[in-house]
Amino acid sequence: MKVKRRLDYTPPPFTISSVELNIKLHPTHTRVESTLTVSRQGVHNEPLWLDGEGLNLVSVKVDDSDITAQVQVSETGMSVPCTQDTFKLHIVNHISPSTNKALEGLYQAGNAYCTQCEAEGFRRITYFTDRPDVLAVYTVTLSAPEEGYPFLLANGNKVNERTENGERIATWHDPFPKPSYLFAIVAGDFDVVEDNYVTASGRDVKLAVYVDKGYASRATFALQALQRAMRWDEENYGREYDLDVYMIVAVDFFNMGAMENKGLNVFNSKYILADNATATDKDFFNVEAVVAHEYFHNWTGNRVTCRDWFQLSLKEGLTVFRDQQFSADMSSPLSTRLSQINIMREHQFAEDASAMSHPIRPDEVIEMNNFYTVTVYDKGAEVIRMLHAILGKERFRQGMDTYFERHDGKAVTCDDFVDAMQSATTTDLSHFRRWYSQSGTPVLSVGKVVNSESGEVTISLSQHTKPTAGQPDKHPLTLPLRIACYTSTGKVLALSKASEGIKVLSDDLIMFESECAELTFNSHDINPPTEPVVFTALGDFSAPVKVEQSFSVSERSIVAMADPDPFNRWDALQSLYNEGVLRCQAGESANLNDLFSVVKEVITLHSHDAHLLAELLSVPSVESLIQQQDDVDPIKLSQARAEFCRCLAISLNAELTAMLQAPSASTYAYEQEQVGERKLRHALLMLLSYLPDTNAFIEKLYQVSDNMTDTLTALNAAQRCNSQTFIALMHDFEQKWHGDSLVLDKWFGLHATQPSRDILSTLTLLKQHPKFADDNPNRVRALIGSFAFYNTEGFHAKDGSGYKYVTDYLMELDKVNPQVAARIVTPLIQWQKFDQAHQQLMKTQLSRLLNEPGLSKDLFEKVSKSLA
Ligand code: 0A1
Ligand code: ZN
Numbered sequence: 087m088k089v090k091r092r093l094d095y096t097p098p099p100f101t102i103s104s105v106e107l108n109i110k111l112h113p114t115h116t117r118v119e120s121t122l123t124v125s126r127q128g129v130h131n132e133p134l135w136l137d138g139e140g141l142n143l144v145s146v147k148v149d150d151s152d153i154t155a156q157v158q159v160s161e162t163g164m165s166v167p168c169t170q171d172t173f174k175l176h177i178v179n180h181i182s183p184s185t186n187k188a189l190e191g192l193y194q195a196g197n198a199y200c201t202q203c204e205a206e207g208f209r210r211i212t213y214f215t216d217r218p219d220v221l222a223v224y225t226v227t228l229s230a231p232e233e234g235y236p237f238l239l240a241n242g243n244k245v246n247e248r249t250e251n252g253e254r255i256a257t258w259h260d261p262f263p264k265p266s267y268l269f270a271i272v273a274g275d276f277d278v279v280e281d282n283y284v285t286a287s288g289r290d291v292k293l294a295v296y297v298d299k300g301y302a303s304r305a306t307f308a309l310q311a312l313q314r315a316m317r318w319d320e321e322n323y324g325r326e327y328d329l330d331v332y333m334i335v336a337v338d339f340f341n342m343g344a345m346e347n348k349g350l351n352v353f354n355s356k357y358i359l360a361d362n363a364t365a366t367d368k369d370f371f372n373v374e375a376v377v378a379h380e381y382f383h384n385w386t387g388n389r390v391t392c393r394d395w396f397q398l399s400l401k402e403g404l405t406v407f408r409d410q411q412f413s414a415d416m417s418s419p420l421s422t423r424l425s426q427i428n429i430m431r432e433h434q435f436a437e438d439a440s441a442m443s444h445p446i447r448p449d450e451v452i453e454m455n456n457f458y459t460v461t462v463y464d465k466g467a468e469v470i471r472m473l474h475a476i477l478g479k480e481r482f483r484q485g486m487d488t489y490f491e492r493h494d495g496k497a498v499t500c501d502d503f504v505d506a507m508q509s510a511t512t513t514d515l516s517h518f519r520r521w522y523s524q525s526g527t528p529v530l531s532v533g534k535v536v537n538s539e540s541g542e543v544t545i546s547l548s549q550h551t552k553p554t555a556g557q558p559d560k561h562p563l564t565l566p567l568r569i570a571c572y573t574s575t576g577k578v579l580a581l582s583k584a585s586e587g588i589k590v591l592s593d594d595l596i597m598f599e600s601e602c603a604e605l606t607f608n609s610h611d612i613n614p615p616t617e618p619v620v621f622t623a624l625g626d627f628s629a630p631v632k633v634e635q636s637f638s639v640s641e642r643s644i645v646a647m648a649d650p651d652p653f654n655r656w657d658a659l660q661s662l663y664n665e666g667v668l669r670c671q672a673g674e675s676a677n678l679n680d681l682f683s684v685v686k687e688v689i690t691l692h693s694h695d696a697h698l699l700a701e702l703l704s705v706p707s708v709e710s711l712i713q714q715q716d717d718v719d720p721i722k723l724s725q726a727r728a729e730f731c732r733c734l735a736i737s738l739n740a741e742l743t744a745m746l747q748a749p750s751a752s753t754y755a756y757e758q759e760q761v762g763e764r765k766l767r768h769a770l771l772m773l774l775s776y777l778p779d780t781n782a783f784i785e786k787l788y789q790v791s792d793n794m795t796d797t798l799t800a801l802n803a804a805q806r807c808n809s810q811t812f813i814a815l816m817h818d819f820e821q822k823w824h825g826d827s828l829v830l831d832k833w834f835g836l837h838a839t840q841p842s843r844d845i846l847s848t849l850t851l852l853k854q855h856p857k858f859a860d861d862n863p864n865r866v867r868a869l870i871g872s873f874a875f876y877n878t879e880g881f882h883a884k885d886g887s888g889y890k891y892v893t894d895y896l897m898e899l900d901k902v903n904p905q906v907a908a909r910i911v912t913p914l915i916q917w918q919k920f921d922q923a924h925q926q927l928m929k930t931q932l933s934r935l936l937n938e939p940g941l942s943k944d945l946f947e948k949v950s951k952s953l954a
Contacts, residue, residue, distance in 0.1 A: 092396035092448065098127060099126070100127060104223045105120065105123075105214075105224045108229075111230040113183060113184035118177075120176070124175050126170075126171045135166075136163050137213065140181070141181060142181070148174070150174075187902045189340065192210070195340070199271070199274065209266075218392045220266070226257065238254055239256075242259050242329060244256060268346070270350045274296075281309055289326075304359040305358060307361070325384075333350045334377070338827065340352070340353070344376050351381075358373060364828065367756060371413065379409040390494060393498055396447055398447075399446040399462045418761070420652050423626065436712070437459060439527070439919060445523050450556075465630055472521070473515075473518070477507060520563050521563060524563060528550065529550050541608065544607075545571070549602075566591075568595055569595070569623050570594060572650070580593070585604040586600065618641065639681060643658075671726035678733050682734065689738075697766075703742075704772070708720070718920050746767065764793075768795075772802070775805075828864070835868045849891065866899065867906070870910055874888075874892045896935065904942030911945060936953060
């Protein structure tokens with residue numbers, strides 16, 4: 087299959103400055119009429135190439151003369167002979183939205199029509215130069231039967247709307263030139279929640295959220311989140327909204343989270359619909375974050391867009407960073423940061439350790455949809471965060487202002503972004519740029535603290551990145567390190583010297599750029615032999631690396647109690663838990679008391695802060711523990727983790743039980759104090775549920791809960807109760823919520839992650855559930871995705887049955903929706919971390935997939951790379 091390479095980029099031989107579309111909607115015969123204004127770029131006599139897939143061509147005219155017989159049409163597009171330098175091209179084609187189950191291009195979501203064009207979906211609507219550096223002004227006329235389609239929406243501002251002979255007809259004009267991937271239309275009947283927003287400069291913007299009929303009350307939170315995001319972007323980045331209307335449409339069939347189409351965002355309903363009865367605290371958090379993410383794209387993505395798809399992180403890494411900043415401002419900054427760090431450790435490190443490892447700016451792509459990854463998005467955001475740390479808040483903002491000034495209305499590259507940042511600082515960023523081209527997770531090794539007679543302590547640093555697919559030789563990267571050196575009583579030592587390879591940016595921030603280097607701190611004022619000194623290097627997880635540092639339990643205890651940085655304090659306990667799991671794995675579960683006494687001390691110190699306590703009491707997930715080891719037997723690891731949790735619960739039973747409270751009397755609200763209380767209850771029950779006498783509390787919590795967060799905490803904990811209790815509560819839950827697909831997805835997910843012996847029969851039964859549907863990505867992800875990603879013992883079953891089950895399913899799903907199939911195959915291609923026996927079983931299934939006739943490009947790329 088064809089590989090595209092970043093370095094092969096050439097500017098487009100033709101540009102298209104305006105597009106007029108006339109779309110007559112019909113389930114199987116939608117007629118698309120397109121008039122393009124095309125100009126040749128430079129001097130050449132190549133024909134015009136237009137991308138097009140799955141289209142039925144009717145006719146082509148150049149400036150009114152019919153050339154249908156002269157064009158050459160293939161499976162991927164058409165070649166148009168042309169001699170003029172500027173001309174109008176008129177194309178008519180047909181498409182069939184009702185049979186489009188891949189959900190790219192124009193498709194039907196329930197009764198509504200909607201589009202998804204990123205990355206390369208526009209070519210499934212009409213012939214076009216479907217690449218992000220061709221920016222055009224669009225005017226779109228839609229028509230559909232008045233009955234059933236009272237709302238006809240497109241990008242920009244509505245310029246005309248009427249009804250003729252039972253047909254509704256609407257025309258929209260978007261004055262901002264945009265790439266085809268930001269094109270969108272929607273047609274259907276909805277409930278609308280509306281409000282307005284007055285921008286900082288006093289312009290009035292109409293805001294509208296369109297949802298399925300009957301769901302209006304679930305859309306108000308999203309609308310308010312949008313208003314908060316608009317204000318935040320003005321206050322923090324000086325960015326105002328630019329059209330007169332901002333529309334969001336929520337649909338039930340969507341491959342991803344949401345899409346930032348200009349002025350007309352389309353959302354997976356999971357990230358819009360939220361009310362007090364059906365949404366968890368996490369759902370509210372996610373709705374706000376995704377609404378903000380798509381809104382922030384209006385500047386980072388839409389006004390300034392990507393030159394080519396290899397530059398995807400230009401808009402995604404930056405926009406994720408901006409939405410993370412926003413979420414931290416709207417909720418608990420520490421919890422927000424820790425959940426991002428967990429995504430890195432559980433999923434991005436896993437990607438980096440697999441054959442799909444790629445730099446945040448990839449070099450080679452077969453199917454672009456495979457590169458909407460945790461690397462491009464989340465590691466991309468960490469790279470922006472490092473720039474933010476290096477430049478500091480003010481200079482970073484200056485760099486952003488320069489970026490917008492230089493590139494508004496243009497399609498640019500990651501290099502252009504770093505150039506703008508460079509213009510705002512005297513710190514040399516040339517070495518930093520390597521983060522864009524080198525893949526893999528660097529390991530930072532921190533040596534022992536060495537005390538010298540002369541009143542100094544010295545620490546050695548080194549970095550190393552293992553070879554990854556296609557990159558055998560690795561180079562040192564620029565690691566901004568937030569450092570601290572202090573004694574057990576919290577006395578801070580001043581940095582006195584840094585060797586070559588280190589640039590000191592401030593008292594606590596250095597840039598480490600070489601393979602190894604040394605730091606020296608002044609210890610005159612302290613007495614090291616009696617006052618132990620510790621050193622930490624990664625405050626706030628200041629670089630996306632793994633740290634190797636041999637700490638004793640008592641040193642970790644000092645970090646957990648006295649480090650100036652909350653991430654470090656939390657992480658010290660995480661590594662103690664990690665050590666505890668390792669001891670259990672080695673059969674030493676009787677030898678954990680030294681660890682537990684540290685945990686006790688730390689939680690006593692923080693007993694007043696529910697958010698923090700909840701984080702401190704969260705034992706690392708199996709997924710993140712896997713990334714700490716090699717040659718992993720996943721079943722043994724999962725059992726060792728469970729054993730460790732059980733021992734921890736026994737040892738801290740009194741403390742944990744004392745903190746465990748039933749929900750307070752106040753009615754549910756998504757506000758931070760209550761969120762902290764529920765989060766703590768969740769963390770406590772995740773441990774206490776390992777003890778049989780917690781069953782009664784769990785059942786009681788399920789009965790009294792007035793909100794989805796506590797209800798799910800109870801159900802989650804009940805996964806470890808006796809199976810009768812779990813079955814009874816799940817049955818009750820289904821009775822209550824069978825009419826609500828989004829809530830039912832949580833139920834599918836709970837079943838799929840249940841550690842039960844006959845999980846595969848359960849999955850088979852659930853696939854026949856009246857609410858399950860292979861063509862609905864949310865249902866598929868809830869059931870099969872949850873199983874493959876999070877049911878360690880079922881998926882990794884010793885006999886390979888879990889792998890085979892998922893593979894059989896993916897073979898079928900690939901024919902319906904290759905994009906979703908390629909996402910769910912992820913855990914299977916990440917075999918590198920496991921022991922030989924598991925690796926073999928995983929590869930056997932991957933080979934079966936690879937031999938499957940007609941495999942999609944999506945699956946082919948991931949599976950073939952993983953077997954290469
Ligand atoms: N740009 C969107 C994500 C997105 C990407 C691809 C899609 O379909 C293939 C859909 C959405 C975002 O970052 O939110
Ligand atoms: Zn995005």
